[in-house]
Amino acid sequence: MRVSEFSKKYNIHHKDIINALTKQGYRDLNPSVELTDEQIAFLEEYFDQVVKKEAIDPENDYWESEFQKDERRKKKKGSNQNKVKKVKDERLTNIPTVQDSETSKTIYYNEDITVGMLAEQLKKSPAEIIKSLMMLGVMATVNQKLDRDTVELLATEAGYELKDEIVTDKTEFEKIVIEDRPEDLVTRPPVVTIMGHVDHGKTTLLDAIRHSRVVETEAGGITQHIGAYQVQHDGKWITFIDTPGHEAFTAMRARGAQVTDICILVVAADDGVMPQTKEAIDHARAAKVPIIVAINKVDKPTANPDRVMQQLSELGLLPEAWGGDTIYCKISALKKQGIDELLEMINLVAEINELKANPNRLATGTVIEAKLDKGRGPVSTLLVQNGTLQVGDVLVVGNTFGKVRAMTNDRNQQITEATPSTPVEVIGLNEVPKAGDNFMVFTDEKEARKIAEARAQKSREQEYQTAKPVTLDDLFAQIKEGELKELNIILKADVQGSLEALSASLQKIDVEGVKCNIIRSGVGAITESDVSLASASGAIIIGFNVRPTGKTRELAKEEKVEIRLYNIIYNVIEDIEKAMKGLLEPVYEEKVIGLAEVRQTFKVSRIGTIAGCYVLQGVIRRNSGARLIRNGIVVYESKISSLRRYKDDVKEVNQGYECGITIENYDDIKEGDQIECFIMEEVEVE
Missing domain, CATH: 3.40.50.300 (P-loop containing nucleotide triphosphate hydrolases)
Known part of the structure; x- marks a missing residue:
């Protein structure tokens, strides 16, 4: 049973159900969340207690929610008889914390938990927690952060179970993947x-x-x-x-x-x-x-x-x-x-x-268009792609946020909800979003505001940074897609014959693991449309005996799209082949650069064993790979963590000189051992 289904069954507002369960330590709740048997039992037990209580004057009702107070104030002019009856019904939505409930015996840990926050979860005063910490030999203040082991120890002593809080970065809600159950999906x-x-x-x-x-x-x-x-x-x-x-x-x-x-x-x-x-x-x-x-x-x-x-x-x-x-x-x-x-x-x-979607969850989708209307303010056309958007929903749209005040469909009719694949015109955002922005509904308006502000700040920071370049040199990191890698190319030539010859030659380039993908080819000058497609697809533009116009060059510079111009076919093939080889995973080969013999060892506290060595061959370099060889057998492989000559830290020591070496995470070094120094070099693809 979901929160929404429980809400309908008992005529309880879903926000009150979520608030009650949150007080019990549950996280990431929304109307579409599936309730466990334990949660249902807790809620039903308490509802039973609430129903049995007598009607309480709402003015003095400690548990009355703000939502109910607002409703009561609006309808205060009603008769006393109706008022008492309404209060009895509204009591069903009031869910106080039950101290002895099983669900209250769990607390949640995150990296930012402080003494004060732990005291609140354990239902103790900060002074009691500080006293318990002093008994453990830990001196702490109310705002001091605690490590997991300490929190777990205090929780266990108080009879609580500790669980890790799963924190989702909601500022990048586009990346949040909500897995719907097959039975929840309907055709859209x-x-x-x-x-x-x-x-x-x-x-x-x-x-x-x-x-x-x-x-x-x-x-x-x-x-x-x-x-x-x-x-x-x-x-x-x-x-x-x-x-x-x-x-x-x-x-x-x-x-x-x-x-x-x-x-x-x-x-x-x-x-x-x-x-x-x-x-x-x-x-x-x-x-x-x-x-x-x-x-x-x-x-x-x-x-x-x-x-x-x-x-x-x-x-x-x-x-x-x-x-x-x-x-x-x-x-x-x-x-x-x-x-x-x-x-x-x-x-x-x-x-x-x-094509399927789940209509029974918080809505997500995309902005189709947006404008600023003189009378209505920011007006956005949204396409709901999942969930159901309702009037009154709080949503974050791109870097903006707001509450849906009104919705109209494509026939200019006022509607109260929009299901998946439905386009609607929405009024209520604080600013005009951009076409293509994603939106998501949230249950809390304060949270939505914070998320929108964080997204706006991040967007401003990104604007100051260099735009994503689309160049041959940087394509490796950008267009690598799983096991298959592609080099996207837009090809423009002066005549059809050259275009066909170039296209055929590029298709013949055989580099294992990488393929050449010509997403557009044509005869004529390089246009702004070519640059737009290249920017959207992460492609480079190859021009053969053609040139871009002035505006096209400006747009390419603005979008950081690389345009390469040639007049010899061989040069095109050679450059593209090199680029495609660069898209392959690099192949490394080990190269031994030096050998040192251990003549004496020194044990130093807080450092470990220092090997006094004499360099027999080559050069010994700090931070390079190291093998400890004893009687011709490799005993340990790690890296050289420090290298000294007399009292000075040095980067390398050449053949014929003495030095002091420490090997990372290894102290069992003996006189007569040899230390082989090596590096990994990238092998050029043939």
């Missing part, structure tokens, strides 16, 4: 992004799907903002995101936002594949999102769907009818032809991918 609507070339009918298609006139509200018929809408087909909801271009999609993905489940690629049957069509394919592939191709304007006399299919096949989108795995739909958004078939295909892909 797919989130679909419509992309394509300008004027190929993206918004008209969305208009046809929604059966409304979205296009007429846009300036000049061009989408001016990111809109999120929901439609229903065959009883199943589908969420659509209409982007103003690939730049927004790229910016959101560069910030780690993964909101899209399916990409609809709109291509006009009369125009065919255009530059932005290729860009859309690149972005969808980089985000690892399945693509459904919608060939639009098939009703036009000049329409040639087969030519479009041929062009897209050359880009790797082979139709199912031709033996591939890409779904194609022929539509006319203007005449609303083929729309039902497209929606059926979306539902089919969603069903295959088994």
